[in-house]
Amino acid sequence: MSRQQQAVERARKAFRTGRSKQIEYRITQLKSLQRFLVERNQDICDALKKDLNKSEIGTPLYETMGLEGEIMLAVRKLKDWAAPRPVEKSLLTLTDRVFIQPEPLGVVLIIGAWNYPWAVTLQPLIGAIAAGNAAVVKPSEVSAHTAKVMEELLPIYLDKELYPVVTGGVPETQELLRQRFDHIFYTGNPAVGKLVMEAAARHLTPVILELGGKSPCYIDKDCDITIACRRVTWGKFTNCGQTCIAPDYILCEPSIQDRVLEEIGKCVKEFYTDDPKACEDYGRMINQRHFKRVMALTEDSTIAVGGENDESQCYIAPTVLRDVRPDSKVMQEEIFGPVLPIVTVSGVDEAISFINAREKPLALYIFSKDKKLIRHVISETSSGGVLANDCLVHYSVSSLPFGGVGNSGMGCYHGKHSFDQLSHLRGCLIKSLGMEGANSMRYPPHTAKKLSWARFFLLKHIDFGRLGRVAMFTVLALLAAVVIQRYLQ
Ligand code: NAD
Numbered sequence: 111m112s113r114q115q116q117a118v119e120r121a122r123k124a125f126r127t128g129r130s131k132q133i134e135y136r137i138t139q140l141k142s143l144q145r146f147l148v149e150r151n152q153d154i155c156d157a158l159k160k161d162l163n164k165s166e167i168g169t170p171l172y173e174t175m176g177l178e179g180e181i182m183l184a185v186r187k188l189k190d191w192a193a194p195r196p197v198e199k200s201l202l203t204l205t206d207r208v209f210i211q212p213e214p215l216g217v218v219l220i221i222g223a224w225n226y227p228w229a230v231t232l233q234p235l236i237g238a239i240a241a242g243n244a245a246v247v248k249p250s251e252v253s254a255h256t257a258k259v260m261e262e263l264l265p266i267y268l269d270k271e272l273y274p275v276v277t278g279g280v281p282e283t284q285e286l287l288r289q290r291f292d293h294i295f296y297t298g299n300p301a302v303g304k305l306v307m308e309a310a311a312r313h314l315t316p317v318i319l320e321l322g323g324k325s326p327c328y329i330d331k332d333c334d335i336t337i338a339c340r341r342v343t344w345g346k347f348t349n350c351g352q353t354c355i356a357p358d359y360i361l362c363e364p365s366i367q368d369r370v371l372e373e374i375g376k377c378v379k380e381f382y383t384d385d386p387k388a389c390e391d392y393g394r395m396i397n398q399r400h401f402k403r404v405m406a407l408t409e410d411s412t413i414a415v416g417g418e419n420d421e422s423q424c425y426i427a428p429t430v431l432r433d434v435r436p437d438s439k440v441m442q443e444e445i446f447g448p449v450l451p452i453v454t455v456s457g458v459d460e461a462i463s464f465i466n467a468r469e470k471p472l473a474l475y476i477f478s479k480d481k482k483l484i485r486h487v488i489s490e491t492s493s494g495g496v497l498a499n500d501c502l503v504h505y506s507v508s509s510l511p512f513g514g515v516g517n518s519g520m521g522c523y524h525g526k527h528s529f530d531q532l533s534h535l536r537g538c539l540i541k542s543l544g545m546e547g548a549n550s551m552r553y554p555p556h557t558a559k560k561l562s563w564a565r566f567f568l569l570k571h572i573d574f575g576r577l578g579r580v581a582m583f584t585v586l587a588l589l590a591a592v593v594i595q596r597y598l599q
Pocket residue numbers: 221222223224225226230248249250251252278279280283284297298299300302305319320321322323353354355444446472513514519
């Protein structure tokens with residue numbers, strides 16, 4: 111039996127003990143996970159420094175603080191989320207209990223990516239624990255130092271039977287994918303996303319795919335360009351451009367291109383000094399393969415800002431390309447690095463056509479003072495999420511579902527969305543054995559009269575929320591009496 115198979119079997123056995131179903135147990139595990147983040151902050155920072163040159167401040171800011179917030183939210187709300195949810199009643203169910211009961215799915219497989227290796231791996235785990243599942247956690251092998259710390263330290267804090275960490279590369283992940291899970295949560299690129307979905311289909315396992323793509327950023331000329339460029343510079347060059355929701359490219363009118371270039375150039379200096387290579391807050395490409403890939407994307411375009419690089423350090427300076435052609439290399443794939451192309455368009459309608467002619471992106475950014483224009487762009491396009499007049503921060507709003515659409519993914523998470531997506535929302539109807547007379551309308555022999563009553567009971571809409579309780583029961587009692595006595599006997 112392979113190592114992967116053993117981990118899945120152990121997790122399933124642990125799930126069957128029923129301990130993860132206990133709300134108190136889930137809360138204890140979540141609190142332990144939070145303790146791990148606090149007590150092992152230094153180990154986490156050291157690993158991220160080696161993997162991506164993340165700074166000691168950048169690590170809590172971009173990785174672990176959000177996780178702590180999600181844990182605190184889940185601990186606070188879990189009893190509500192897990193409780194039966196009464197739903198609207200109809201004439202036919204007025205005296206019944208009708209509710210949704212969230213229940214755990216079973217064993218969840220979480221496959222993480224390397225760019226924010228803690229955030230994208232542990233955030234789904236928070237949802238899986240909260241929803242009462244077991245989970246097999248597979249961190250990305252590409253962020254190797256992080257994977258090692260996760261494998262060594264997480265089991266000290268969490269129930270290691272229920273939540274095992276399984277490390278490894280492609281063959282190990284493929285072996286995991288051959289196992290049967292009750293849900294698979296994958297974060298990574300769309301090509302592998304298809305393989306994950308294929309493997310999941312063999313067991314009819316549902317999936318959440320958190321993928322990427324080219325997220326456009328439209329800067330309108332009616333906008334505070336200085337502020338817009340500060341926010342775009344931050345959103346693009348954080349983590350050296352390796353953010354799934356980084357603005358991939360700018361669309362703007364030719365008349366403001368020079369201003370945009372000038373402002374972004376100023377912000378790069380302000381944020382990362384004249385020498386970003388020596389700046390603590392500026393990251394590195396994850397490895398030489400990605401370094402070479404991103405450098406090659408710039409080959410047929412004009413560099414207006416940055417362009418300096420050093421392969422030995424996987425360093426690429428914050429770089430902006432001007433007058434980029436739609437058929438240039440950099441516009442053919444998600445950049446996932448610190449290179450920002452500007453494509454000029456004649457106005458908002460051409461920007462919308464440009465966006466709609468491509469795959470649906472994970473994020474869409476619009477900068478404008480004009481609220482009508484913002485609403486117009488939102489209504490004429492589609493994307494996983496949309497953010498006006500800022501970058502990235504919609505990720506941190508737990509009440510918003512975070513996820514893609516079309517090529518940028520399926521399913522969503524964060525806050526209660528994670529809980530719901532990793533639960534089975536079971537429809538429950540509890541009737542009494544009384545009131546049998548009212549059922550006559552569905553029993554043979556079928557008659558035209560019974561049919562017209564069935565039509566009334568099934569199709570008549572009464573807003574019971576508006577009626578008082580007493581009025582509601584009076585209506586019901588009257589109806590039942592009339593139906594039973596005069597028509598159905
Ligand atoms: P990656 O190389 O770390 O791969 C992700 C996971 O897939 C890893 O755990 C890896 O082991 C596994 N994997 C890779 N190849 C596989 C194969 N052939 N079969 C089975 N498993 C395989 O990460 P990546 O794909 O380079 O990540 C970058 C992409 O992820 C970008 O497109 C980015 O936009 C996207 N991303 C999306 C989100 C989101 O929340 N939507 C977050 C982060 C990254």
